[in-house]
Amino acid sequence: ALPIYRTADLTLDQSCRCHPPEYDCDGDGQADCGVWSYPRGRCANRDQCIYEYHYPDAHLGESCRCRRADYDCNGDGQAECGVWDFQKGMCANRVYCAKFHRPSDSSLSESCRCRRCTDPEYHGTAFADPLFRRPNASAFDIMSWGTFRVWADHLETCAPWVMPRDDQAIRNLLAYARSRGYKVRVSGAGHSAGGLVTDGADTRVVVVSLAEYTAPGEWEFNLRELPGGSGRATVNAGWTQLQLYAKVRPLGFFPPAQTAGYFFQLGGIVANSVHGGGYQRGFLHSYVTRMRVMKYDGTIEVIDQEADLRYWRNSFGLLGIILGLEFELETRDQLQMYSVKRRLDDWSAES
Numbered sequence: 001a002l003p004i005y006r007t008a009d010l011t012l013d014q015s016c017r018c019h020p021p022e023y024d025c026d027g028d029g030q031a032d033c034g035v036w037s038y039p040r041g042r043c044a045n046r047d048q049c050i051y052e053y054h055y056p057d058a059h060l061g062e063s064c065r066c067r068r069a070d071y072d073c074n075g076d077g078q079a080e081c082g083v084w085d086f087q088k089g090m091c092a093n094r095v096y097c098a099k100f101h102r103p104s105d106s107s108l109s110e111s112c113r114c115r116r117c118t119d120p121e122y123h124g125t126a127f128a129d130p131l132f133r134r135p136n137a138s139a140f141d142i143m144s145w146g147t148f149r150v151w152a153d154h155l156e157t158c159a160p161w162v163m164p165r166d167d168q169a170i171r172n173l174l175a176y177a178r179s180r181g182y183k184v185r186v187s188g189a190g191h192s193a194g195g196l197v198t199d200g201a202d203t204r205v206v207v208v209s210l211a212e213y214t215a216p217g218e219w220e221f222n223l224r225e226l227p228g229g230s231g232r233a234t235v236n237a238g239w240t241q242l243q244l245y246a247k248v249r250p251l252g253f254f255p256p257a258q259t260a261g262y263f264f265q266l267g268g269i270v271a272n273s274v275h276g277g278g279y280q281r282g283f284l285h286s287y288v289t290r291m292r293v294m295k296y297d298g299t300i301e302v303i304d305q306e307a308d309l310r311y312w313r314n315s316f317g318l319l320g321i322i323l324g325l326e327f328e329l330e331t332r333d334q335l336q337m338y339s340v341k342r343r344l345d346d347w348s349a350e351s
Contacts (some may be wrong), residue, residue, distance in 0.1 A: 025049075026077065033106050035265030042106070050102075050110075073097075073114035077203030084108035094146025095250035098156040100340035108351035116156035117147060125203035128184045132160035132206060140176070141169040148198060148207040151191045157200030161187070163212035171298035171322065173208065178296075187277025188268015191261060196272075196316070208321065209269055219292050219324035221247055231329035232289065237322045244327075254330040267322045273314050285313040292324035306333065 025032040025048045033049035036042075036059070042302035043049040046092055050070065052065040071079040073096045084090075084107070091097040091112035098115040098258040103112045133144060143163040149156045164170045177184050183205045185196045199207045201256060216234040216246035222234045231253050235244055242262040248254065255278025259269065268274075270285040291303040300323070303309055313317055 003343050017126045022065040028345060033064045034061050036064055046106075065221055068334060071114040073116070079115050081112045082109055098147075098149065100156075115147065115156060115158060122158065122203055126160060126177075126180070127158040127203045129160065129182075129206075131176070131178070132152070137251065140172050141165050142173060142282055145209065145211075148187065148200075149190065150194050150197075155194035157198055158203075159185075159198050159200060159205045159207050161207045161209060163209045165212050166214055167216065167294070167323070170208070170213075170294055170323075172299055173206075174294075174296060179208060184208055185269070186271070186321050188262075188265035188271070189263055192268070192272065200262065210236070210255045210265065210321075210323070213238040213323070213326050215292070221252070223248065223253070223329075230327055231331075233329055234290070234324060234326045235266060237265070237270070237325050239266050239291075240264060241266065241269070252331050252333060254332050254335075255327050256287050256330055257283065257284055259284060266325055270325060271315055271317055271322055273300040283314075284293060287328040288313065288325050289328060290326035291322055293320045293322050295320040 017049040019137070023031045032045055033043065035044040036047075037044040043051050047329075049064045049067075050077065051060075051063050054063045054065075057063045059075075070081040080093055081091065083092040083097075091099050094258075096114055096117070097112045099111050099112040100113045100115075117127055126132065131139060131188070140162070142165065145161040145163055147157055147158045164173055174184060176182075181204060184204065185197050185205055185207050186205050187209050189211075190197075191286060196208040197207055199241040202313045213236060213237075218234050220236050221239075224232045226232065233244065233248055233253070235247075240263050241258065244255075244266060245258075258275055259274050264274070270288055270291075272285075274284050276284050287308065289304070291309065292300065293303055293312065294300050303312055312322065
């Protein structure tokens with residue numbers, strides 16, 4: 001029994017009640033929580049217990065409840081969450097877990113809680129489709145990356161985030177989504193504003209990234225030098241700006257403009273209004289001269305006319321999936337990068 005006081009209790013004996021499930025975390029009939037450690041200023045047994053006030057809790061110990069609801073996502077008695085992956089900089093087991101910080105959390109791991117994407121209400125939707133959680137290679141040949149979130153972690157959704165590996169895998173995914181009534185939304189590196197890809201409200205949404213995609217032939221990468229020192233590079237739209245620069249910069253070639261994020265995916269840059277960082281230059285998508293795209297039915301086209309390209313630029317993935325891009329390049333023989341130090345002799349903390 002635990003001392004759980006209620007307003008109508010007239011004696012201390014009346015406040016001795018059976019261990020409710022919120023205090024008996026493993027169902028063995030013994031209270032694991034319900035005790036406040038005053039020397040440490042927190043709940044005792046923090047591996048299993050967390051401070052969570054519910055009215056009419058009469059003392060701090062009563063607010064020390066089992067973490068089970070936060071970390072055991074499927075009720076099997078085992079914690080799926082509660083571990084921070086420092087190598088990836090995110091919660092481990094992204095299929096079930098996301099970062100939901102509470103003021104009482106003393107570590108990043110404690111902030112890794114169940115995202116509740118496995119709730120029964122999602123059964124029959126894209127959110128709970130088992131083929132997206134642990135994809136069958138023979139069905140899709142895609143990699144599951146948990147569920148979609150944006151770069152700053154201010155939007156966590158239950159929409160499956162999957163990464164097809166080739167054209168046929170994308171076709172299979174589109175056909176399956178169409179047969180199930182799902183909506184396919186395309187993402188880049190996830191640096192877009194919250195809600196641009198999905199706001200997490202529509203349970204029919206599955207998000208596709210080309211991060212694991214390999215393009216055929218020259219559309220993986222090819223460089224052509226043109227008269228006058230310019231060039232053209234065809235490149236996988238799932239590549240990042242860094243991957244493109246690693247290929248062209250050693251040869252003295254550069255896109256006319258570039259943005260700050262080396263990790264941005266090229267397809268995402270072109271499908272959005274991403275600005276460049278050079279004077280007298282425009283959006284990065286304005287320097288695309290060809291695109292290889294896949295439409296909703298799996299057909300692939302190469303778009304090379306400006307009358308068509310103008311609609312695919314900044315299209316937000318609404319016309320189809322951009323698979324490959326051809327960029328204008330220019331030579332820069334005198335490029336130098338250096339730092340400048342300036343000494344302020346008259347400066348002081350007081351002044």
